[in-house]
Amino acid sequence: MLTLVIGGAASGKSAFAESLCLCAPLPRTYLATMQVWDAECAARVAKHRAMRAEKQFDTVECPLHLARLTLPRCGTVLLEDLGNLAANELYDPDGAGENAAAAILRGIENIAQQCENLILVSNEVFSGGADYAGDTDRYLRTLAAVNNAAAARADAVVRVVCGIPVYYKGSER
Structure with a gap:
């Protein structure tokens, strides 16, 4: 199932996704x-890893190239988040650049x-x-393309507003 x-x-979208x-x-x-760009980012990652471990999550870091990733175990995967991934693929010299949306969608399928x-x-x-100033429009269009394709492929699409989930496709589990 894809949500x-x-x-x-x-x-509240992250908390809701974790609850699922x-x-x-x-x-x-x-x-x-x-x-992870600096010590502040590293500290944030360490804090989040510890919080997720308490919830029985194994954390896999994958800021680029989802299509190349082999998961250590199947089960349930929470990908957090497509916005970061889109920025990474667009702007990192090792990323997909102009092909970011297609690369991300191949990764989601993988x-x-x-x-x-x-x-x-x-x-x-x-x-x-x-x-939007500068290159923001390109980023937003890339993320919109990913969101739209993911929504079309998904079994459930949920928008979270003020911590309240609203199902647009599919239903509550």
Whole structure:
């Protein structure tokens, strides 16, 4: 089963996605996409790893190239998040660049074939206006393409607003 969870910043989407995982079969894998740039990022990653370990998650770091990843175990996978992954693939010199959306979608398929349940977390895009400075529009269009394709492929699509899940496709488990 593939579930897409979207929402704005601090909407509660990550907590909701984790709650879905806690109801799903073990083993649980947390697929982390954040790149570690400095000591502050490293400390954040360590804190989150410890919190997830208490919930029986094995954490796998994968900031680029999901299509190349082989998971250590099947079961339930939480991919957090597509926004980071899109930025990484677009802007990292080793990323997919202009082919970022296609690369991410191939990666999602790769992961989906290796697990029973895949829960994707992504940011809501284009709800905050239309004029963006610099390269922001390219990033948002890439993430929108990924979100739209993932939603079409998903069994369930949930938008979280103020911690409240609203199902747009599929139903509550």
